[in-house]
Amino acid sequence: MARRIFLYLFVFSISVFGILLLAFHYSSSAEQGSYLELKDIEQGFESGKCRSCHPAIWREWQRSMHAKAWSDPIYQEAASTVVDRQKSCDPCHAPEPVLITGIGNMPKLRAKGHQSGVSCLTCHVDVNGGMHGPSMNVDAMFHANVTNEAHTKAIELCGTCHGQSTVPEHNQVSSFKRSQAAGEGKNCATCHMPKVKRMQSTLSYERIAGRRHTWIASRSGKMLEGAADLMLEKRDGKAVIGVKNKSGHVLPGEGLRTIILDVKILNSLGHIEYHEQVKHSMMLGADQTDNRFQPDELRQFIFDLKPNRSIRVRLLYCLLPTTPESEWITMAEILE
Ligand code: HEC
Ligand code: HEC
Ligand code: HEC
Ligand code: HEC
Ligand code: HEC
Structure with a gap:
């Protein structure tokens, strides 16, 4: 009898082990591809998913000039006088994600959703739906977290729109590169995205360092x-x-x-x-x-x-x- 119980226990623990192994296998393969794809992430942005998990960042962005890069009446008035605005103006004011069109390359005009201007996706999402940024410690479930220096040392990322040599009126990056600030290791976020320690999402369990998505400048x-x-x-x-x-x-x-x-x-x-x-x-x-x-x-x-x-x-x-x-x-x- 005792032997039988032992055998049952043995078989039971083997199966538990097997199940755990399987679970582990699936969770690690999730990093490679079982998160949502780009088109579902785009859908998620529109249906308010980013906002529901990142309410603080969303609020800041929504009030920023990036969220208004398209709706800004000053922009719309200026662009309305330009004959080929779709080619020479709109691409930076309602752009495709820059990680897809390439950091440093001239951005491309999005097919739809112009109202969201320079959106979360414009700066963060890659072609697989992965979300690039500083090192994070919680699995987002919804999207993959990809650590990328382009965000923690934000110069070239910003330069995609703020540093095109063919658009000198909007170029802050070329002169920045000659500055003492650049020599001291500062970047565009140092002054325009003030530091903040907070819960970066509703799923986070601890406050971590990040930056405000306000992009304060001459309107402050x-x-x-x-x-x-x-x-x-x-x-x-x-x-x-x-x-x-x-x-x-x-x-x-x-x-x-x-x-x-x-x-x-x-x-x-x-x-x-x-x-x-x-x-x-x-x-x-x-x-x-x-x-x-x-x-x-x-x-x-x-x-x-x-x-x-x-x-x-x-x-x-x-x-x-x-x-x-x-x-x-x-x-x-x-x-x-
Ligand atoms: C290379 C990307 C790029 C292109 C192309 C571009 N813009 Fe901009 N635009 C920006 C950036 C970046 C800013 C914000 C930084 C700044 O104000 O210099 C901006 C800001 C503006 C502003 C200032 C709005 C304000 O708040 O005062 C106006 C107006 C404007 N753009 C009009 C245009 C017009 C008109 C065109 C086409 C002739 C155009 N832009 C083409 C990137 C671009
Ligand atoms: C189900 C909740 C959830 C949704 C929905 C969600 N996120 Fe996240 N996101 C998280 C969590 C959790 C983290 C990690 C936060 C931490 O470690 O404190 C994160 C991290 C990030 C990061 C940093 C990635 C990195 O590796 O640096 C970015 C950028 C981001 N999210 C953008 C977005 C955008 C844009 C959307 C909408 C398309 C979105 N998130 C939707 C939960 C979510
Ligand atoms: C995809 C293009 C794009 C990228 C990338 C981008 N910006 Fe902008 N940014 C714009 C546009 C367009 C505006 C102008 C909105 C307006 O005034 O109509 C703007 C506005 C701003 C403003 C406010 C200007 C004002 O008139 O008040 C600041 C500050 C700024 N950006 C800083 C940054 C920083 C820092 C980065 C990098 C982390 C960055 N931007 C990345 C396109 C971009
Ligand atoms: C040492 C702090 C500092 C750094 C670093 C810095 N800026 Fe600025 N920036 C300012 C200040 C202060 C202003 C407001 C004065 C003005 O309009 O030029 C400003 C203005 C701007 C404006 C004009 C906004 C407007 O309202 O007209 C833009 C756009 C901008 N910065 C983008 C950038 C980008 C892109 C970088 C990185 C290459 C950068 N800044 C680096 C301090 C900084
Ligand atoms: C103009 C580019 C730009 C836009 C637009 C943008 N971000 Fe970011 N985001 C950044 C940069 C740069 C960082 C890295 C800041 C740092 O060094 O901590 C960042 C960091 C983050 C982080 C990591 C936490 C932190 O603060 O560092 C999250 C989460 C995030 N962004 C979510 C979002 C969401 C959600 C939106 C839209 C509501 C958004 N971002 C819009 C440039 C952008």
Whole structure:
């Protein structure tokens, strides 16, 4: 009798072992291909799957200019005047996934879903439906996690759209490569995707380091305040003004923007005696050339200053050529 029980137990444990082996086999082969395919992942994006497992990241992205890259009225208005917009504009504003068209290659216009602009899939998904990014510690079940340095050292990835030499007005990457920031090992995410430690998905069991999907830039007052240092020194009947570019690239970074150095000299009664505005933009230098501040550049401006005069210096930011002066934003100010 005891022998029989032993035999049963033996057979039982062999089968359990077998089942475990099988289970193990299937779970490891899952890494190679039993996750959803690209077309199901695309479907999942549209039906709100990404949002349900990554609510925090989704919320940030949804408010960002990437989510609005297509719907942005400023973009739509500008593109509406371009005859071949489908070829020369739309491909970057509603692109196919860049891991499929190739990092660094000119993006291609998506066949559908233009409204989601630069979407999660644009930056993350590969041709097999795998999701690329930093090293993760939870199996997503829905998609494969693929560790990729292109995301943790985000320069070339961004350069796919922000670094095409044929589109200089949207190129921040070329000048970034000459900057001190690049030499110090910074990348585009260092400043535009602030660090955050959090549950990266609803399935995560611990908070891990990641980055905010906000892509804050000139629409953030704080970013503008940190973009440049403004300095003033009075000596020998002169006011020497210094502007030091602290953004990681040309300043302003975008071709449509203008930075204005506004200088007012006031007499002892506080009346304006002299007023000058020096504009810096991609097309405002002599002969319509680019007179923007180069990375890390310190540029000096010298004005005559008679005795008993005070000087008010402001650095102002103008979003679009049509933005009225009343809406320019003050980046820095000195009154002495
Ligand atoms: C190589 C990719 C690429 C192409 C091609 C492209 N864009 Fe853009 N566009 C961008 C990027 C990247 C930004 C955001 C960065 C920036 O503002 O420099 C942008 C921003 C803009 C903005 C600024 C919107 C704002 O918020 O002020 C406008 C307007 C715009 N693009 C219009 C166009 C038009 C019109 C065309 C076609 C003539 C075009 N773009 C072609 C990548 C591209
Ligand atoms: C069933 C839940 C679930 C769904 C649906 C889901 N994800 Fe994930 N995703 C996860 C989990 C879990 C992780 C790992 C998080 C961790 O380790 O904390 C992850 C990680 C990621 C990563 C990082 C991958 C890596 O290796 O660095 C990206 C990018 C990502 N998801 C994007 C998406 C996108 C885009 C969608 C929609 C198409 C999506 N996810 C849908 C659960 C999900
Ligand atoms: C597939 C193309 C593409 C890629 C890749 C891309 N961007 Fe963008 N980005 C755009 C477009 C298009 C816009 C402009 C949206 C608009 O204003 O209409 C934009 C807008 C921005 C803005 C906001 C500009 C503003 O006017 O406020 C920042 C900052 C930015 N991107 C940074 C990045 C960074 C950092 C990366 C890399 C991690 C990156 N982008 C990758 C296309 C791209
Ligand atoms: C040291 C911090 C820093 C780094 C690194 C950096 N940027 Fe910026 N970036 C800024 C600041 C500050 C601004 C706002 C001032 C301006 O408009 O240029 C800005 C502006 C921009 C803009 C213009 C947005 C607008 O609203 O007009 C884009 C696009 C952009 N950066 C993309 C990039 C890309 C792509 C990289 C990587 C090559 C990068 N940045 C690296 C700090 C940085
Ligand atoms: C413009 C490109 C871009 C877009 C659009 C984008 N991401 Fe990311 N994502 C990145 C980069 C770059 C990183 C790497 C950040 C880092 O170094 O931690 C990242 C990281 C992640 C991670 C890993 C956690 C973290 O914060 O590092 C997840 C999960 C993720 N993204 C999900 C999403 C989802 C979901 C969407 C859409 C709602 C989305 N991403 C849209 C570029 C993008």
